[in-house]
Every structure is written in structure tokens, then in C-alpha cells.
Amino acid sequence: MDLPINWLKSYVDYDASTADFIEDITMTGQKVESVRRLAGDITGVISGKVLQIEKHPDADKLVVTQIDVGNGEPLQIVTGAPNLKVGDIVPVAMVGATVYHGNGVEKIKKGKLRGVPSNGMLCSIEELGFTRNDYPEAPEYGIYVFKDEVPLGEDVKKLLEMDDEIVEFEITNNRPDCYSIIGLARETAATYRKELKYPEIKLEEKGEGNSKDYIDVEILNPELCPRYIGRVVKNVKVEPSPLWLRHRLTAAGVRPINNIVDITNYVMLELGQPMHAFDIDTIDEAKIIVRNAKEGEKITTLDGQERQLDPSMLVISDCNKAVAVAGVMGGENSKVSPNAKAILFESANFNGASVRVTAKKLGLRTDASAKYEKNLDPNLSLDAVNRAVQLVEMLGCGEVCPGMVDCYPNKREPWTVEYSTEGINKLLGTELSEKEMIDLLALVEVKADGKKAVIPTFRPDLVAQCDLAEEVARFYGYNNIATTLSTGTPTVGKKSFSQLVEDKIANTMVAMGASEAKCFSFESPKVFDKLNIPADSKYRKTVSISNPLGEDFSIMRTIPVNGILTSLATNYNRRNPSAVLFEMGKVYLPEELPLKKLPVEEKTLTIGMYGNGDFYDIKGMVDALADTLNTELDYTPEEGIPYMHPYRTAKIYIGDEYLGYVGQIHPDTAQNYSVATECYIAVLSIDLLIQKAAFDRQYTELPKYPSIQRDIAMLVKEDVTVKQIESIIKAKGGKLVESVKLFDVYKGKQITSGYKSVAYSISFRAADRTLTGEDVNPPMDKIMKELSEKLGAQLR
């Protein structure tokens, strides 16, 4: 909402600079977005009279002028303008002045044009930042010439009433009344404790007959149209508006068109009530019907576009055709042409939601629809229509017929809100007296008595005590409310166990050299193809966004690896030699589609790396992580994940619960992500880690007696896993086995092909005595026997 300061000042006398005004009105609740000066870049342009015009000696299209700028010394200025004559008073940009030029600002310098000195520049209206729309008297091409005899040497911004500041407000949607200059003037008056000078509406009503004689109105859907007022103006003269009116519109960001359209726009800006004018001769049978559009009905709106309507939309129609989309835009068929003889002013109230939906469906958001969307006060319609016809009389552009047609089946009356001074003080933490509170409420035209408050109908947001509390607080000053610390029940701030586990996971990953990544939760369904996920996989059943920003952001991920792989690819393509990343994010798993209940949001740890080691490095990270959480992991080969290397991937279990997997990305998948090196990834369920993590520790006594170490080396077939070997050692070693450590695996020279040599160091210990060889030999024998029988191990 743009508020021109000059316009504002005609309703409220306040004494503050615009900078202070912005600060003050912000603090009472109207947020300022920006401020700009009209003609803000124009400096040093003054009025001057053309004393003499001579031909330029060396250029046909240039003339040399002598200009009197009121200081007695004529200035010589060379110009190319064709429209000058001696005696004209024109805008003169002096040396050092700034004017608009092209799309920018130009500083005027002393110079020579084709050898003749020129000490300034004569300006067109465009060079002053305006158009012929704003100043219709300006020539289409050439220097602006003042119509009247104005004093010389004066700032032209003042002479042309260009000097103004426009303050742009962000109006919150609970304050439809502030989408108007009068509404902001009311806030300004309350802010400064000044009187609001509401425009006085007086009419002469010289038109013949009564509006009711010329028009009839019927509302078929009073829910969507609570009020419709029509007023008729006869003997209309459609012509350009006077300068003051054009200026006010331009300043507020509305383009002047003709007096009738300008009046409707003026009233909309001033009072916040959108208006429309119909050529009354286009209304068949002189009857306005407010109804829902018919199936298949079409209308060509004022912008020349044909619009397809549907029965949810409200239209203004006559007996035969729609003449306007209610609250959005008028129809081409009923517009006020330059030859119109009589017009009908519409000042109506429409349901905000209906207008909003209609405007959205039509893709046609207008100034009017934007205002109606906020649910306007139906009582505003009356003032607005009268204000409009008053302007008709002021401009002398028609004869206003007495009376009006006012369909207003359910009048909105002021309502009462009960409150207590104590209740408001208790909510705010203030100690205001009943009287102080009454006075503060009176600033916004709320009549309160300490128990009840009568709310003006333009404030639909005030319905409960808390709403009144805000009004009190606004004008008491939010920053005058004393800052306190609540004295309520003491509470202990802390992280939950699961939050602590998550912190531990993150910190452990960081300690192991991984950096934390954050990836988008939604991605493209094409990801499944990149990951080679089968067409019937459950992972392809996703929570999908019905109105995505594009296919790339259209499904909520069910597999967490795409984000990390994409990030690894980014690093790889930017030639970072290595990357170790982890993400703690969610996957979104619907239980059924379409959703009947919320999907399961499963927290997942995804680790990804390249250039920083191999399978055993990433597996080592997973193991170390498990250690810090005091859990034990179990690995088995996993050949069935389509995007993982079939022989370099392991499933991970805690006990018999599936935790996730770790391994190398399938080379095909790596290629799909354009990473030409080995990538490793681990995916673990954070939820399960939280379930299994334990931070409580119990001390186990340190051993008192020495251990006995036995090393064994054996030759086994290549596909025998160390897990098989270890489980035999542990099973057969008995209670005395303290630890089993793999210290060598060797394939190659001196080893039969298809075999590998595996070496273990087994440590035995008893808690109550020093072991001897006799204690250890029998279990060692059992171990070796079992290894050779079960695994065909040849002990070396």
C-alpha cells in the first residue's frame, strides 16, 4: 500500500519529518517497507523565460537561446527542441543539476554544442521523471512550457507540485481498513494523538429524477454479496481529470485515465472501497443482477481478455449477460466510453474468500480484488458512493441524481466486546488505569467503558479481549511494557536421550574427519532410475507433492543416498581430491497411498566418501561409531542392493535387528552421477541406533594375571570369510579366550591360487590365576581341529 505524504497530510496535521513518521508509525504497528521521493533525483531545475532564440551557426536542428532565470544575467543554452518561442517559461536545468536521461540520472555540465557554449539544459517532462499522462499539457516532443505566468528562478518541483514522498506499507491481512489512505491517516492520527479530518461529504444532486428510476438491483447470492449500492449520474462528460487529481493518483501509483475512471480509483485509494462505473445504456432492461456465473459462461474483461467463468464465481449481470466479474474486473461490454451519457456507480461489498478464489482461478489479481480479499466493511460502501458522486460534482463532469439503490439485507452493526482492565493488564504485564485504557482505545475509535467496548464496523479484527489488549499495547507502546522474566514454575532445560545420541553421532562423525552435509528432502522420481531401483520396488511409492516447483523437487525421498551422492559428485566435479560427508536426515515412508495418515519419517545417517580410503575405512568409521554408542555390530555380505557393488557391500545388524548397510557404490551408479572413482557409502538407521545406544557404563576390574598369546596361521579357500574363522575360534576356544585378533591376510606369491593365508593372534586369560601351556593347549587343539574339519583350513 503506497501512501503519498502530501495526501495523508490533508487528513491529519502532524508535525514530524517523514523519517520520524516512518519510525513512529512502525512502532504503532504499520510496517514500512520503503520510502521514495517523487522526482527524488531531480535537483537544480528552476523556471526560466526564453528571451531570445537564434539559429545555431553550424547545426540546422539546434537553436541558441538566451534564458532569464530571474537573476538578471541571461544564460545561453543550446537546445534541439522545436516547440520554443520567445516568452515561454520553461524548466531550466542549471549547471550541476541532475535530471533523468534514458533510464538513469544525468548531471548537467557546462559544455559546447557544435562549438557554441551552452550553460545548462531545457527540460522535457520526461527529463523531470514524469509523462504526458501526469501533465497532459506537455508537448509530445519538446520542452515543457508552463501554462501560467510563474515566477522565474523557482524550483520547478514546487511549481509542478512534484515534491512528494511515497511511503510503502506492508499491511497485515487482519487490517482491511488500512488498505486505504484514510485508514492509514486514522493510524497516524492515533499515533500522534491528533484529530482525523474525515472528508466532508456534501452533495448538490442536480440530476433529474432519482437513481431508483433508472436502475434496479437484485442480489441472488447475498452470502457472496452482502451489499450492493448503485447511484446514477446523468449528462456525463468524460474527459481528462484536473491536475490535482491526476497527481494524487500518480503519486499513489495509479495511472490516470479519464475523470470517471479516475474518480473510482481515487475513492478506492482514499477510502479503500473499490468502485466500478458502468455505462448505464449498456445495462439491458436497467436491471443489475448479482448472481453466480452460469456453466460455460464467458465474459471479456476490460483488459480485452476473454474469461471462462464457472458457477463458483460471482458476476454482475443484467437480464441477459454478465457485465462484470464481481470484485475483480468490469466487462468490456459495459465500460464507460467517451460518449457515455449516463453512468452507474457501483459500490458493493463482496465476500473476500470468493473474490480471492475467483481472482486466482482467472489469474487476474486486480487492485480491487486485492482489497476485497481482505473482507471489507459493508458500511464503507455508502460513504464511498457518495464520495464518488461528490467528486463528480467537484469536477463538474455530470449531474448526480438524488437517491440510490441500496441492497443491504443484513446490516453490519457495531458490536460489543467485553473486557476487564485487570484482564488486559494481566496479559500485558502493565498497570494501566481504567481511564488510561479507555483513552487508548478511543484513539482507534473504540468506545470503551471499562467493561464493554463498542467496536466500529471497519475493525473486524477486534472480537475478543486479547484483540483489545493489542490495541492498548500498540498505543501505550510495546516498548513501554516493562521487560520481566517469568516467575512461574521452575523448569529444567535439557536435551532428550535421543537428542544426545544424535549429538554423539554427529560429533563422532566429525571427529573421524567427516563433514556434515544437508540435502533436500524432496527430489526427482528420476533418482530411482539413477539408482537402478526396480519398477515395482516399494521405494518408488512416495509421498508426492501435488504442486511441486518442478519434477526435480516432486517426491519426498524414500532412500537417503541421492543427496549424498549428488554432493559427492559436486565435490568430484569441482576437483576436490577427496570428500567425506555425512548427513543426518529423514526419509519419508508412506504406509499407504494416497496417505491416510502421516508417513513414517525415519531418521537416517548417511555417510559417503571418495578419495579417502576403501571399504574397510568406511566400515571402520561405522565400527567406531558403534563403539561410542556401546553397541555391537554384525556384518553379512549383501548382494541385493541395486545401487551397491554386489561383492563389496555388507548388511549391518545389531543383534537380529537390521541397522543398514555399508559398501561401495555400484560402478554403474557412480557413472550415473558422473563420479569416475570408487565411492563408498553407509546408511544407518538413527532411530535404531538411539534404541540401542547406551551411555551407562560399568567398570570391569583390570586383569590381575597375565595372558597367554597364541598365533595361528592357516591356508583357506578364498571365499572362506574371517567371520567363519572367528566364530570357530570363539566357539571352540572356550571361556578362556579373551580376544581374537586378525593380523594378516595374504594372497599371492607362495600361496596356491584360489587360497589365502589368514593369521590370528589369540589371547587367553583367566581372572583368578596365571595360565600355563597346559590350560591353553586343549582349546587350541580343538580350534585347529574344527578349522581344518569345517573350513578345510591347512594350518601352517
Next chain:
Amino acid sequence: MKEKLNQIREKALKRLEETKNMDNLEALRVELLGKKGELTQILKAMGSLSKEERPIIGQYANEVRGQIEAKLEAVKADFAKKLKQEKLNAEKIDVTMPGKKKSIGHLHPMTKVIEDIKQIFIGMGYEIVEGPEVETAYYNFEALNIPKDHPARDEQDTFYVNGEGDFLLRTQTSPMQIRTMETHELPIKIIAPGRVYRSDEVDATHSPIFHQLEGMVIDKNITMGDLKGALAVFAKQLFGKDAKVRFRPHHFPFTEPSAEMDVSCFACGGKGCRVCKDSGWIEVLGCGMVHPEVLKRCNIDPEKYSGFAFGLGLERIAMQKYSISDLRLLYENDTRFLEQF
């Protein structure tokens, strides 16, 4: 004899003095003090001395032996010291060469900012709660006084998802107010950080996925003064003790009165600059007193209880704190970016 002993001593001391290394020293010891050594020979020859002379010479010979031995030890110690020194010299390294650094990873800047804020509120007695990102319209809108057709629904550019009924991606963390009030015992003092979604195209300052943090306190006798107090403490903790705050009236459907909190511009300290658009203030969060209708909907009696709530966008705070100019960097995960935090 005595003279002989003196000669032996002088010779021995001289030779010891001249010894070049540890190996020679041992040979010399044997030569001087061993069984075949001159001194031993003399002691052996003591039998030929008179009774009176014997103890005198014997004592003297022992003295001489003692002196030689002492010298021997001294020279030995000297050698050992030298040897140690030589070893140390040989071990000299260039300490300015780089260490074998264990590379430590880095938390994401968003995580760091969220953690900073969590710690501030934990210190003030708040709990941390979390909730779903795929939400129902009830929690995201209706329960927060935003009925169907309310213009605020349009303003928030909601992503809807495939469901029977109104399932959507939450546009704010405010649903956590409702979820907490429904499940927690009173009094409530929580913060709820998390991801939220709005249909904004990705650019330097917009992202369809971003983070918010919701906070809420519900107890008896909570006032707007308490709201100001809590948030002023928070702002000073987060932005430094010189940070000033101001509260401006604003509108949120689920709080009344509502406010926005500005903090004095960190770039210029409040004088006015490009960062704060010459106002001296930066908008940080929205807040207000929890609307009685919202309390009622969660079965909390607004006659007995009151509370305040606040919500802040975290990306902007991270960007300001770390001078990050482009939001997209936060989701690219370039290690050269992440390693700066």
C-alpha cells in the same frame, strides 16, 4: 715406594685425561687397576716393606687407587654426557615441518547455529521437541486460527501432498505448538527447531526448504513483559551483549497481541547501513501471546493459563552470522565450504 706411587698416579691421571673414547677407557681401566696393572703389582710387592712402612704405603696406595678410580668415573661420566649430547644432536628435526594432522570434520553451519540457539534456551529452562514435516492442514493451519480460505494460506505458498484429506509439507514450525500442548503436561517451556517448506524458487536468498525454530511457554501468569524479557535475553546471548531489541506490533493469526522483534543491526550497530536498509534494525523473529482460541482448542483454559510463542527463520541468522551471501551454498555440500565452519 711413595714416589713410585706418585709416578703411577700422575701417569694414570694423564692417560685418563687423554683417553679418546669409551672403549679405550675400559682397556685403560684394566691396565691401570687390573690384576696385571702397575698399582696391583706394587700392592703385591708390599710384602717386602717393613712393618712400619706397610700400613703407610698401603694407605697411600689405596688413596692413589681411589684417586685414579674417581678420575676414571669422572671421565666415564663425561663421555656418557657427550654421547647423550651427540645422540640428541643426531636426532635434530625441523619442527616447522607440518604435523601429521588427523583431519577433523565440520558440522554444517546450520547445525552450529541451531546448536547455539538450543544451548541458550536450554540454559533458560527450555526443552527441545521435534515433530513431523509432513503435516495435516489441521496442525499447520486450522488449529492455529487459519481456517480454510484464510488469506494467510495463500501467503505461505504451501506444498500439498498426495493424501486423502489435507496433507501438506509444514510451512512453519508452529504446528509444534499444537502438538506440544496436546501431549505435554503444563507448564510448557519448549523450543522446536526443524525443516519447513514453502513454494519459493531456489535463488541466492530463497529456498523451498529452510529451517525455523519455534518456541513456546505456557504457564500461569505469563505476560507480554515476560515474552519481551525472555527474547531480550535470547537476543543478547545470540547477538552479543550490546545487541538492543525492539518490539513492533504485527499480526499472526495464532497470537494476540502479536509482535515482531528487531535487533540492532549487527553490521552498523544501529547507525543505519545497507544491511539494515538504513533503519538500524534487523527483523529477527515473530512472536506474541498465544491466542486464547488456540489454547482452548488444546484443552488449556485461557482463564487460568497464558503463554507466549515465537518463531524465527534460521537461515538468515546463519547467513548473517557467517557472512554467507548465497543460500544455495548451504545445500551444495562443497567440502571447501563446509570446512570453513
